[in-house]
Amino acid sequence: MSYRTLLAAAAMLLAPAPASADTITLRVLGQPSGSGLIAQQKEQPFFEKLAETSGLDIKVEYLPIDVAGIPDTDALRILKSGLFDIISIRGPQVSRDEPSVLGLDLVGLNTSYEAGKKHIDAFFPYVARRIESQFNGKLLGIWPAGPQVLFCKPEVKGLAELSGHKVRVGDQSAANFVARLGATGISMPFGEVQQSLARGVVDCAITGPASANSGGWPEATTTVLPIALQLAVNGYAINTNSWNKFTPEQQEKLAGAIASLTSDIWAFSEELYEDAMRCNTGQTPCERGVSYKLVEAPVSEADLKTVAGAVGEVSLPIWAAQCNAVAPDCEAKWRETVGTQLGL
Template sequence: MSHSKWLKPLLSLALAASVSTIAVAEDLPKAKLNVVGSWSNLSQYKDFEYPFWTKEIPEKSNGAITAQIKGLNELGLKGGEIGRLMQQGVIQFASIPPGYLASDDPRNEVIDLAGLSPDIETARKVTEAYRPVLEKLYAEKYDAKLLGVWPFSSQVLYCKAPITGLKDLAGKKVRTGNRTLTDFVGALGGTGVTLTFAEVVQALQTGVVDCAITGTLSGYSAKWYEVSDYLYTLPVGWSQVVHSVSNKAWDKLDPKTQAFLQKEIQGLEDRIWIAADKETAEGIACNTGNAPCPYGDPAKMQAVEFSDADRDALHKLLEDVVVKSWSQRCGPACSADFNETVGPVVGITLP
């Protein structure tokens, strides 16, 4: 799939940022940073986050800025506690899917409401539209500064039993990573089971769940193909990640360092958005063997293609169930924010 219309501006921005960085890096003061990345066994961490902080930042700052990064799984974190730890200043920089913080505030769910973004272009538009609301939320709720938002590969269904479409989720227990996916599964007659990413393989293996939702490449990296046989490729979300920094840590940095980091993280953000689209197709290929896999030996899952009817059904569930359920638990102010930001992008207006 070609997306040259939106890829070219991003590549131009990245080039401009790299040129301006050279001049800034010459006189940066020394700084040592601690970063909590996403899951260390996934490609986003291995291919982007880890080299960005351990190699790119030291090199581009001429050695002035160094960073230590660990995946949240390496630190024994589940994700939901990161907002509180950042607020307390225990964590400096961190990457976390905002859906993991939904119990803190439902506004965290908006950019990845189930079925909201059927493609990567819509996901980016939704994210940019809602970004000012997230910036305010993170400042007020977590005493943190939002620096970037980026996606994983498309979130799809991995199932042990045969599945031909959305109707087959009726009666099934499905691992969901956030509340909106639980609403989506429930509306189809299934039961949403909230599990952390690390718990899924065992849950599929032991029958605690029949299906599970994650990214096409994330599931391959975590070897979900060993405990599931069918890959239903309808995108139900993108599991966007918010990268933010505690204001306690940020305020201690020199303004020149702050400007340098903001530009570099913007470049990282653009690169991950470009890669997420590519990795969606690569993840399907790696799980099914339908095309060459650039990450290792392909698995032999059966790819289940989605129909236009299922795509339409997903959008109807979004409008009739998912968005309304979110609105009820978030309140009128949230609905107003949605109508001003995301609503025009997806053609939905809340009362």
Template sequence: MKTLTIAATFCVVAASAAVADTPARVLTQILPTAKQYPNEAAAIATLNENGFKVQYNSYEGLGLSTADGLRLVSDNAFNITSVQIGTAARDDAFFEGLDLIGVSPDMESLRTAVDAYRDVFDARLRERFGATVLALWPFGPQIFYCNAEIGTIEDLAGLKIRSFTPSMSALLESFGATPVTLNFGEVYPALQRGVTDCGVTSPTSGNSGAWPEVTTHQLPLSVSGSVQGIFANLGWWESLTEEERTTISDAYAKLEDQQWVLASEINDDAVACNTGQESCAEGTPFDMTLVEISDDDRTAVSDAATTVVLPDWISRCEATYPGCTKIWNDTVGAARGFTASAP
């Protein structure tokens, strides 16, 4: 019998016997309170049941920063690492092209963008960081939690707002807000103490993280999907047998599909729970004020994506990866109807 070793905050999962144990060090962002956790726990259990001795730890449990995710997998400190794509963009702007703020505002359009970009994303990841993609999936629509009275997106002007990607910061600045870069776990106390006025995350993450306890207004205007990447160190990956790689690929492909379904199905309920509606079924009920989204709000975000977000991203991407504009235009741009122009 093999054991799945998990950080102190994680539960222990029993695994069945297999022919041989192959060690696998896995680092995750997902906490047990998250709706996405059971799917990842099931994937890890599958690996253990098929001959892997998995050491499964969280960034939070080890006191690590998610900003270091790419370097941790590149150095093979962990064989498999979960990375927030917007955070990874600080190491290489090209990766953020997958989920630029305002370009893919719903889960259907986002999946189209992700599918279009996956191959070029993986090629860059292999070349730049010696890693390969196992899964790409979103937490869900990224919306606004504010401890301030807002009625439209224009009311964000003058507010301090949590941001976690460079393109999100560019969008917020275009609306007159001040972006404050924070990891998810830092946001609740920042909102509580007035370090920030608003935070951006998915309805489910905000609900499970109790953000409505320290915010009053919910603007459910999606600006991105917070895509997560699960990457394997390439050297470690190539050291495995074909059968082992197939086992891992299948487990994470199933996880990816499950997380996309989850992102598409549970967020309306979370908004209902955050705002105290009777239809709340799965989340914790709160009593935030629900701000109605206007067509002008949607147009403002779409316009900012073209006039602010894309030019900002192109300048950063071309500086380290000349020619990335054409790659993006041929993939995400073509799939989503955007055309970026290099400066």
């Protein structure tokens, strides 16, 4: 199916119902329908109730990106096209079109929620300017899916034992990192991972514990290594033309509502992580997932050092070259903001 056909099909799904002359319609392209509890319990309900909670005279049409038939890698192009007004951006997926997004979440950078919030806040203004200049959009907020950890079919006791294995990764930064460990990074859609683990197509895979639980990964694996490689950042952006339909007062209300949503998701993401780790390893309470019996491999000081060192040794140099190729000031701005916090 051609890109133009995809846009036409999505437009048909969003054929607007009658609204008053002053009502502004906001078409929202959301997270994939099967992406987990953040989309189901936070994002979708928020947008469906946005008119009521914000007091704005708006009509919201929410559509998950997979239901629209649009690849999540094309989200920024859809933002620029104006087909949808607000886009729920999946960071790793859109980094092909805008490499600066990866600078928010390089492997080894965000090893905790606290560190992630500090680093993301520091580089947010630069990424926002890039999205504005390149994709005619205003970045309204960034939030984490949660710590990305390793699930393996063979029993592993640490990162060194990944050598020779095939590992499903979420982005190029993770692929570069596992390659440094002697493993082969393989990119594949989330929906294919569980069967690929079961059949030995891949030996290990990286995702968040809640996503792994909902995807049934523990049925095909034996071990989880809970060392946070990344936080898997996502975010919300609105087309600039759509933003300009609102008065300054209305813009303030809309931005405030999105800020509240992202803050809520930050807290919810941490709750999900802790609960899913208990569920995956057979501990209680397990309130939001299926209980499994994975072995939780202990995190060694050597592994923590390897991950922390990945920023300066692996992920930053390779990413900087890619980002500088499209934005010559990219690395310099990262070093001025995030880099100064790390002493890099």
